[in-house]
Amino acid sequence: MIRRLALVCVAWAAFAAGLALASGAEPADACIAVEGGAELTVEGLGRAVFAGLSTDRVRDEALLSGGVCVEFSATGGVLRSERLTLSGLGDGVALSAVDVEFRLDEWTIAADVLEADIAGAVLTGVRLTSPDAVALAEGLRVDLVTGTIVAHALRLVTETLWVAADGATLDGDRVELRAVGLTTCDCPPAEASVRLEARTAELDIVDPTVTLHGADLVVGSFRWALSDPWSFDAENLTLPLPPISVSEDPEGRRGTLVGVSEQAVAPGVRFAWDVGIGDGERPPDLSLRIAARAGDASVDVTGASDRLRVAWRVNRPLANGWTVAYAQRLEGGAWDEPVRDQSLTAGWSRAWSTPTAGLAVVEVDASAFTALTAQTLAGGEVVGTRSGGSLRVRIAGEVVAGWRPALEVAGGATGYPADAATQTWWSVAPRATLTAGALRLEVEHLSRWVRGASPFGASLDRLAPLHRSDVRASLALAGGAGDVGAGRLTAVARWDWRADPRRPGRAIGLERLELTGSTGAAAWGGHLSVRAEADLAGAIDPRPGRASSLGATVAWTRADWELGTRVRLDPTAPAWPWREATVFAALPIATGDWWWRPYLAVDVASWAREQAGWWVGHGLDLAWTSDFGVLDLGYRYDDGIGLRLDVGVRFESRPLDLERLEPVTEGRP
Amino acid sequence: MRLILSWATLLVVAAAWAQAGVAELEAIAYGRQRIDLASGRTILEDGGELIERGSGVRLVAAWIAYAEGVEVTARDVSIEGDVGFVDAPLLTIDLVAGRLTASGGVAWRREGLQVAGETLWFDVDAGVVGLLGGVEAVEPDASAAEAWIELESGRVLLLGPYAYADGPLVLRGGEGAALQLDASDTDAGVVYDASTAVDADWLAVVDAARAAWEAASEE
Numbered sequence: 005m006i007r008r009l010a011l012v013c014v015a016w017a018a019f020a021a022g023l024a025l026a027s028g029a030e031p032a033d034a035c036i037a038v039e040g041g042a043e044l045t046v047e048g049l050g051r052a053v054f055a056g057l058s059t060d061r062v063r064d065e066a067l068l069s070g071g072v073c074v075e076f077s078a079t080g081g082v083l084r085s086e087r088l089t090l091s092g093l094g095d096g097v098a099l100s101a102v103d104v105e106f107r108l109d110e111w112t113i114a115a116d117v118l119e120a121d122i123a124g125a126v127l128t129g130v131r132l133t134s135p136d137a138v139a140l141a142e143g144l145r146v147d148l149v150t151g152t153i154v155a156h157a158l159r160l161v162t163e164t165l166w167v168a169a170d171g172a173t174l175d176g177d178r179v180e181l182r183a184v185g186l187t188t189c190d191c192p193p194a195e196a197s198v199r200l201e202a203r204t205a206e207l208d209i210v211d212p213t214v215t216l217h218g219a220d221l222v223v224g225s226f227r228w229a230l231s232d233p234w235s236f237d238a239e240n241l242t243l244p245l246p247p248i249s250v251s252e253d254p255e256g257r258r259g260t261l262v263g264v265s266e267q268a269v270a271p272g273v274r275f276a277w278d279v280g281i282g283d284g285e286r287p288p289d290l291s292l293r294i295a296a297r298a299g300d301a302s303v304d305v306t307g308a309s310d311r312l313r314v315a316w317r318v319n320r321p322l323a324n325g326w327t328v329a330y331a332q333r334l335e336g337g338a339w340d341e342p343v344r345d346q347s348l349t350a351g352w353s354r355a356w357s358t359p360t361a362g363l364a365v366v367e368v369d370a371s372a373f374t375a376l377t378a379q380t381l382a383g384g385e386v387v388g389t390r391s392g393g394s395l396r397v398r399i400a401g402e403v404v405a406g407w408r409p410a411l412e413v414a415g416g417a418t419g420y421p422a423d424a425a426t427q428t429w430w431s432v433a434p435r436a437t438l439t440a441g442a443l444r445l446e447v448e449h450l451s452r453w454v455r456g457a458s459p460f461g462a463s464l465d466r467l468a469p470l471h472r473s474d475v476r477a478s479l480a481l482a483g484g485a486g487d488v489g490a491g492r493l494t495a496v497a498r499w500d501w502r503a504d505p506r507r508p509g510r511a512i513g514l515e516r517l518e519l520t521g522s523t524g525a526a527a528w529g530g531h532l533s534v535r536a537e538a539d540l541a542g543a544i545d546p547r548p549g550r551a552s553s554l555g556a557t558v559a560w561t562r563a564d565w566e567l568g569t570r571v572r573l574d575p576t577a578p579a580w581p582w583r584e585a586t587v588f589a590a591l592p593i594a595t596g597d598w599w600w601r602p603y604l605a606v607d608v609a610s611w612a613r614e615q616a617g618w619w620v621g622h623g624l625d626l627a628w629t630s631d632f633g634v635l636d637l638g639y640r641y642d643d644g645i646g647l648r649l650d651v652g653v654r655f656e657s658r659p660l661d662l663e664r665l666e667p668v669t670e671g672r673p
Numbered sequence: 674m675r676l677i678l679s680w681a682t683l684l685v686v687a688a689a690w691a692q693a694g695v696a697e698l699e700a701i702a703y704g705r706q707r708i709d710l711a712s713g714r715t716i717l718e719d720g721g722e723l724i725e726r727g728s729g730v731r732l733v734a735a736w737i738a739y740a741e742g743v744e745v746t747a748r749d750v751s752i753e754g755d756v757g758f759v760d761a762p763l764l765t766i767d768l769v770a771g772r773l774t775a776s777g778g779v780a781w782r783r784e785g786l787q788v789a790g791e792t793l794w795f796d797v798d799a800g801v802v803g804l805l806g807g808v809e810a811v812e813p814d815a816s817a818a819e820a821w822i823e824l825e826s827g828r829v830l831l832l833g834p835y836a837y838a839d840g841p842l843v844l845r846g847g848e849g850a851a852l853q854l855d856a857s858d859t860d861a862g863v864v865y866d867a868s869t870a871v872d873a874d875w876l877a878v879v880d881a882a883r884a885a886w887e888a889a890s891e892e
Contacts, residue, residue: 039847041850042844042850043846056868057867058868059868060866
């Protein structure tokens with residue numbers, strides 16, 4: 005009897021061992037012994053509980069019945085059925101059951117029939133469910149040797165995708181698909197007018213992301229091959245459109261820039277362009293910049309009606325941290341201080357990390373260059389060679405928890421043989437960052453001493469002494485119930501220690517003192533946010549050209565509604581103090597599959613004074629709902645804030661319901 | 674399987690003792706031998722041996738009292754024979770009722786077998802033997818609260834909590850659980866079918882035997 009019982013147990017052990025290879029997850033459930041029932045334990049593998057067990061020596065079978073539950077300790081998988089039959093107890097143990105449920109990882113696999121032997125388990129009439137997907141399959145096999153779970157003729161839906169595949173391999177949250185068709189339409193891919201077809205695909209049902217190999221986009225009878233691999237987020241699709249950027253020219257020459265940021269256009273080649281449209285401080289002045297980078301070389305061309313700049317550079321990394329670069333810049337026309345410059349630079353950079361606490365990082369940068377340069381300045385053209393070098397050493401670390409001091413020391417010298425001039429400089433910049441709970445404090449000082457002067461302009465290499473200290477502090481406010489009162493307070497201050505040329509005997513002093521606070525709370529069924537800003541340097545130490553301002557923004561949002569006001573005033577202004585009193589609103593309008601939300605911002609202060617420029621903001625958000633997702637297009641422009649553009653596709657979530665899946669009759673459309 | 678076969682062997686021996694007349698027994702006294710005229714019992718106060726002539730099985734005890742055709746009582750008993758070795762602190766054979774009781778912790782060992790239980794109960798007329806209380810078999814590795822064997826049919830009933838262990842495998846039943854084992858001969862030898870569904874008639878037999886044992890225990 006014990007021998008036969010042992011065979012029964014061996015059969016369990018074989019089945020459990022196979023399933024142990026098939027997964028490595030935590031127990032999905034626990035088998036609870038039935039009162040008066042029996043429990044079979046297999047050391048190192050798991051246990052089975054059941055209400056009844058009987059063996060039939062004539063049929064060479066063992067039948068487990070009544071709430072049969074098998075718990076695999078190594079895998080966490082749990083198999084349940086009302087009846088399980090073990091056959092071939094003497095040789096070639098096999099297991100069979102009907103109406104089984106097998107839980108593995110996040111998957112719950114229900115099957116009409118289960119047939120298993122030592123090599124593998126085959127389930128037919130499979131219905132798979134998880135928190136993130138449901139699926140039907142004609143058959144599923146658990147390979148008890150390799151541990152793979154392979155599904156045949158799988159039809160699967162997530163909240164946003166409908167997938168059909170000839171074959172699939174399930175590995176936890178990842179599903180590898182073969183001969184796959186998928187669509188975001190709430191319909192089988194074969195019936196979708198817009199779908200993706202691929203040779204293989206990897207689907208992460210939790211993220212959820214999809215990576216396709218050998219994929220085509222099919223729209224009606226048209227077909228386009230996609231890059232291989234091609235990946236997308238199954239919740240939000242980033243359209244393959246050039247990303248538009250809107251920014252201010254960092255050189256301050258071309259005003260607002262609208263263009264396309266750097267994009268890969270060919271292997272190893274990246275391309276960017278933008279158009280400068282001037283700004284409020286200068287007349288409209290269109291300029292075009294085109295930039296490309298391939299390998300170690302880059303070229304940058306900027307042109308306008310009255311000026312042209314061409315710059316190119318070859319940067320060649322060498323071994324052991326050495327780099328050599330050759331650059332040429334040619335500017336002509338009406339640039340401020342136009343430059344013609346050719347330079348050859350050799351640089352060396354290295355960073356060390358030391359294991360000693362408190363001196364975690366030591367960085368050293370060194371460079372040397374020589375250049376032939378011509379620059380047009382107000383006093384005429386300066387022509388000559390420039391040769392020099394610089395050295396920078398930075399030490400940083402965390403002395404104690406939350407306190408990170410750093411010290412940067414740098415120096416350099418440049419010689420100008422044609423003018424018998426030399427410019428030397430060196431700087432010291434200590435810095436400390438303290439983090440204590442919700443408080444973060446940064447203190448930084450920079451002193452730069454300069455001896456001699458470059459005959460060239462400040463836009464090229466002429467340096468001025470600097471002696472300034474900066475303090476930045478921020479405090480995160482923890483909110484109460486419902487995050488009421490949660491927010492942040494920040495303060496930024498700068499003190500310039502240099503002598504004030506307009507106030508003999510005095511330092512320039514307070515250059516900057518900005519206070520910012522923001523908070524929010526639930527209100528009137530929506531969310532109310534308040535932000536206040538104060539620039540007090542001009543009020544505390546009035547000087548020509550330095551303004552002060554107080555401002556606040558109050559906004560209330562509820563679903564797609566947005567209402568608010570933004571005010572800004574100069575308390576030191578002798579007369580009308582209001583710089584801005586803007587009210588803004590965005591209200592949604594839904595019509596069928598279309599959704600609109602116009603945005604308008606009006607400066608009431610300017611309007612009341614009948615000044616131009618009272619229309620300070622405008623925008624429009626547009627959403628079109630189709631069977632395949634929601635297309636979002638939108639822009640918003642605000643004076644002083646800038647332009648925002650939105651282009652994207654959202655895929656609407658649909659309930660996970662097995663009834664949406666018809667019985668599998670075919671795989672790939 | 675060896676455990677069940679060993680139990681069956683023990684039962685055959687017990688049956689032989691229980692059904693044998695004292696006249697078939699050879700008594701050897703190690704010391705004083707006293708006859709209680711009132712009860713008619715012969716008492717081997719310093720211990721002795723009883724040898725069943727038919728099987729050659731020998732009972733050795735530190736104290737033996739027997740009354741011809743009535744009963745045998747022995748203390749610190751060891752039985753030795755083809756069946757192996759059985760040790761029990763107390764042995765009582767009721768020759769009138771046909772019942773044998775070994776109690777106080779019964780141990781039985783032979784080649785391939787090492788089993789113990791609190792009490793061994795044998796009802797000759799019912800043909801049922803029970804091992805009651807803390808049934809533990811070291812070899813093979815098994816345990817049960819009770820084990821009942823029907824001699825004629827070979828049916829075995831284990832009452833939970835019970836456990837069978839063979840290598841890394843353990844089959845357990847909790848309190849109230851029962852496992853029936855049915856033996857049958859095949860070309861490959863004796864095989865057993867196991868079932869947690871116990872035959873109703875077999876369960877009735879066990880219930881009756883158990884009631885008889887409880888009644889005898891109260892006496």
